[in-house]
Amino acid sequence: MTTAPAARSNAPSVTTWRWVAAVLAVSQLVASPVSRAVNGEFLKSGATNQALITPAGYAFSLWGLITLLSSVTAVAIVRYGLGSPWETDALIDASVVFVGFSVWLTVAAQDWLWASVVVFIVMAAALAHIMWLLVRHREELTCPRWLAVLATVSFGLYLGWSSIAVFANVTAALIAAGWSASGAGWQLAVLLAASLTAVVATVLLRGTPGYVAGVLWALVAIAIGASQRDSAMLSMTAVVAAVAVAAVAVWQQVRARTR
Template sequence: MTTVEKTSKPSRAVVTWRWITLLLAVSQLAAPAVTSAIAGDFLASGATNEALITPAGYAFGLWGVITVLSAITALAIVRYGFGAWWELGVLIDLCIVFTGFSVWLVIAAQDWLWTSVVVFLVMAGALVHVMRKLVRHPDQVTCPSWVRTLATVTFGLYLGWSSIAIFANVAAALIQGGWSSADVAWQFVVLALAAVSAVVTTVMLRGTIGYVVGALWALVAIAIGAAERGSSTLASTAAFGAVAVVLVAVLRWQRARGGATNGPITA
């Protein structure tokens, strides 16, 4: 990268989208309270809580951590940016994600579960694109290293949790459509697909720590939730998925260390 590229100012479009990203990131902090005030505690009942593979209740507190980190990261992006040629595309993706979160709350309040699945798929797709840029092209950013690390951890955590949420929402939608919430067989298939997806994404993102933590948080919470609902089979499956993610991540870290890096990939 040339000296001119490193010192050139961002375009007006990039600056504008940085501020839009910050605005939408901050809006996530207010969205849950606004939606709850209008629709009540809509997530406490219904098909979203009937599946055996529903995460234990405590796990949803991670949304608070994710939204706060998103706002902090967006503020850092406004100040420093990424400086890469692909920054504008990443900012637009982040705006899609942050908007999707608020849209999902509205949709969930209406109990439109298949639409929730679609929203999460769009959010996950955008986050995958963001994470691939941050993880695979660290040499193309010109911001301070801590900004890249913060962004990678924040959006990795967001992706890890959201990607597993896709499968939990699929299960809830199927139950709403008449599938038995007590049937272990079909929920085992959904959970196995979630675990495979987590392992594949861990490989694709080179074991980056943010994603690994997010996926583990979700899988462990599903294991606990399934155990609380009396399904040792599903609890064991989720636990096995979590172990597989850890093993794959460790292998990626060892491979990176063998390539003259210093340990777990955080960015």
Template sequence: MTRTSGTPRTNSPSVRPWRRVLVVLAVSQLVAPVVVSALAGDFLESGATNEALITPAGYAFSLWGVITLLCATTSLAVWRFGLGPSWETSLLVDASVVFVGFSLWLAVAAQDWLWATVAVFAVMVGALAHIMLLLVRHRSDLSCPPWLATLATVTFGLYLGWSSIAVFANVAAALIDSGVSPDAVPWQLVVLVAAAGFAVLLTVTLRGTVGYAAGVLWALVAIAIGAAQRDSVLLAATAAVAAVIVAGATAWSRRVS
């Protein structure tokens, strides 16, 4: 549970500027896709980005809109109320890195620098994982309103869940761009199993938090549908089984935590 009394809300000079920075960067995530698309066209619809058999079905990418809107809402709420703990500045710095990373990812993807997109996503996933560890494992430090604690956990959990699978999809795209066959199943099976294993590890580490599980399940189901649309029964079945395992790990982690 979050505290509503006890530890005072952090309002030190060092944390207040980061709250304002976070709002600006959160809004930039809403603007960046429009700007990059105007300059580079609909670059995500072609090339190696969409050639892998384990590319999520097209509808799945609409989740980015939900995530960026939640980030803007959460950032405004943090600016207004603050989170409270001594580690708030650390969380806000990590979140700022993530928000900058989103715009940078779009920029490098528009240039077809696909290994660079992998590097950007890896940094984003690392920062998001640290944010979620703070929010989940040190929740009792929070002195903000309970609804804000829940909003922040859901927002960054959803962001991490989707991104922790997307980084592997970007690896697949980068390998294809480097000359690996987009129709070969074995190597894509390895990438998919690695993504699922990483997701299960984070699910347990984050105690089955719902936001993270939702982001992962959205991605895995979309991969199953995308693989089926490309007539890869094995990869579709593997993604579906992975989704069931993640759902089971989520239920188990919530029961024992």
């Protein structure tokens, strides 16, 4: 007798957050061109582009796919819903991420690099929670299967790229604070920390393809970027890290299918 009223009282909250997340997701598509029009191509200069482990320039085009996929996903959720007991929590996290994207564009354009680090940490934490729910509690979803796959791929790709971006932004902030942009030793330590984090997350998220794709895109771009800056050691480290992540992902997928 108490289940139905509880569900009815919760429904408006879920519906509201679906719309909030959808509007904020679509706003990302506007935020990027507006930022470029106002601030120019700020990511191509300054400490953000000086590090040896800065991804090759082409890699940043992934933002276009990420923001498009997350917008399509959010709009689809408005129509169908995820149908899980934790849907509102996931939508709140998603809203934080979408706002974070626009905030990051603003603070990065002003060279507020430590603020940029904080924004990415918040975004990555929210995305990690969403992915934990989508991967570890998938059986609680009642939405169409294609939507579950779309959401997992979209937010996984977002997390994969953003989690590596945390370390890239830390590197830029340290360079701006006076650390050597050509110092391979300390940047190797940052790259190893990023790689270890990626391997652990790949295990926890059971090698889900979206996340792995985002990480591999970032690591390969770092390998190319380091090579372009004549750092063979860092380039090879990034390649080895990418191979390790891919191998762990395959192992997780095989393990899941043999259970």
